[in-house]
Amino acid sequence: MIEREVTIRNRAGLHTRPAASLVKLAAKFKAEFFIEKDGFEINGKSIIGVMTLAAEQGSKLHLKFSGEDEEEMARAVVALFDQGFGEPMQ
């Protein structure tokens, strides 16, 4: 299992569109993917779960990947967070 810390960087936070990009990206990999925020964990491949996180700009998330392609998946997912989902970060 791989674990990573990420910060939400885009201005609007993890709203519906970024949540959808995240879930879509996650679906491309076989590994299991969980997101933890404030002691609360959801399946990162579930849009309703990601929507429930209410992660605004600046919030920190703990990501867990486990499965055969976990390395590759972690890299792709972390990159998506780092790019602020391609949205304005200011």
Next chain:
Amino acid sequence: MPDDQTHKPEVIIKGIPASPGIAIGPVFLFRKSAPTIREKSITAGEVPQEIARLEQAVARSHKELRKILDFALSKLGDDKAKIFEAQLMILEDSILFETVYKRVRNELKNAEFVVHDEIGKYHRMMLTSKDEYTRERAHDVEDVRNRILRNLQEEKLISRLEGSSVIISQNLTAADTLILSRNDVLGYATDIGGITSHTALLARALKIPAVVGARNVSHSVQHGERVIVDGYSGVVYINPSETTVRELEEKQRQFKLFEERLSELRDLPAETLDGHRVELSANMEFEKEIEFIRLQGADGIGLYRSEMLLIGKEVFPSEEEQAEQYRLIAESMYPKRVIIRTFDVGGDKIVADAVKENNPFLGWRGIRVMLDKPDLFLEQLRAILRSSTKKNVAVMFPMISSIKEVRAAKGYVEEAKKQLRAQNLPFDENIKVGIMVEVPAAAVLAEDLADEVDFLSIGTNDLIQYLLAVDRGNDVVSGLYQEFHPAVLRFLRRIIERGKKRDVWVGMCGEMAGDPMATLLLLGLGLDEFSVVPKVLPEIKKIIRSVKLREAKRIAKHALSLQTEDEVKAYLRSTMKERFPDIPLD
């Protein structure tokens, strides 16, 4: 009614006129109740059947939502349709539904119970979130859940009407209003909601008569009962008597006739008999109104409510999107002027975690929010400036209450210009800057504020509300909201006189500017610009074109000498009746 024992007595409910017109027809009572769910155990043998039933319900929900989304896309455009995309994505959440199917199999419970319980977990968590945006999304989750449950119970969605009806509901969301309009909707009436509610805005855009804030109307009618929605006066008649029906039909006929005759005025200037020309512009909310505004012969757009761009949006529109929208409006109106008012919203629209305010009307709104959010403000100002290349755009700030605020706002305009220069982007260096006079403090400081800007535009709706300390959305005191209160009239005179003394033009973009009973008075007070809802434009023009300025001045002088609103109204009504017996007054 001795010969008709089934005829119930006529009931009259007063509300807020939200969209003009008169609708007469049977009631369609729109209720969105949450389905009732019972927990039932099933046998292992019943599992496949239960799963199939659930799969069918999900598929049907998907089909329904897809249709709604397509309809929203065609009616509202990409951006505003996004609300429905989120709901579709939830329906496509395979992790969620795998869990649901698994629970049906393992716990041997009925599909309704498991769907309700499993989605309910997320719904509850979102509802208790401290993040405003997430709390709003909770309604999407709830909508999806109820849609699946309705389909499981094979209940028909009630968005389909048979024949033409008047929709009556406790409240209507933007989606309800939109979806229902696929049918032959004659009118809308709701218990709650104000003039700026989604129901009101959409009904106006769809040109369907509507009354909102008609307390208890949904509990006072039954399906199929005959009602009249009078969107001119804001009255709902339940089981109207034949006399009432005839009166209202006559009123409708009068309004229509009058409107037809006014269309001849379109290309004539708003000028008095003795050649005094004023500017007669339109207030604009939606892009789709531009065509109608031009048809009505407006001299320009005196108020573009830019915050309408935020309706149904999840994310703040980017500088690019804004610039494109503003440019489109400026170009379609060219060479006529377009005044863009910077976002006039409460803090909650801008920041997800805005403080809950006890009294938002006296709180963080308008320019106060924008000055606290310089990034957003600069983004909007740059977008406005970029749309000004043809020199027919002006910018206006809402809710100004001090010189300090105007100077700060102007500072940002200069900053935005500097940034655009650095990027080599073209704009109008001499863009005109104005303010809304809607806070009494601004009215008191009119002459000093005038020294800072190019124009003043009086926003009567808020000005009257603040001056008289009356919340017009509050049914209990809304009767005290008086446009023709002598204090209001004297205040208006003061603003217009002081502004003009300092060589700026003074306009009005509040509702009063479009009230035919106020036209002669305002003309006589020296108002330079009237910005009105597009619909009333020809009527106001007709009034202006039928008097001499001298006469209007005399009327204004007399009206200002009166001491009660009743006297003022009686006087203005009599002067109007004498000159324009065919103009309907409320």
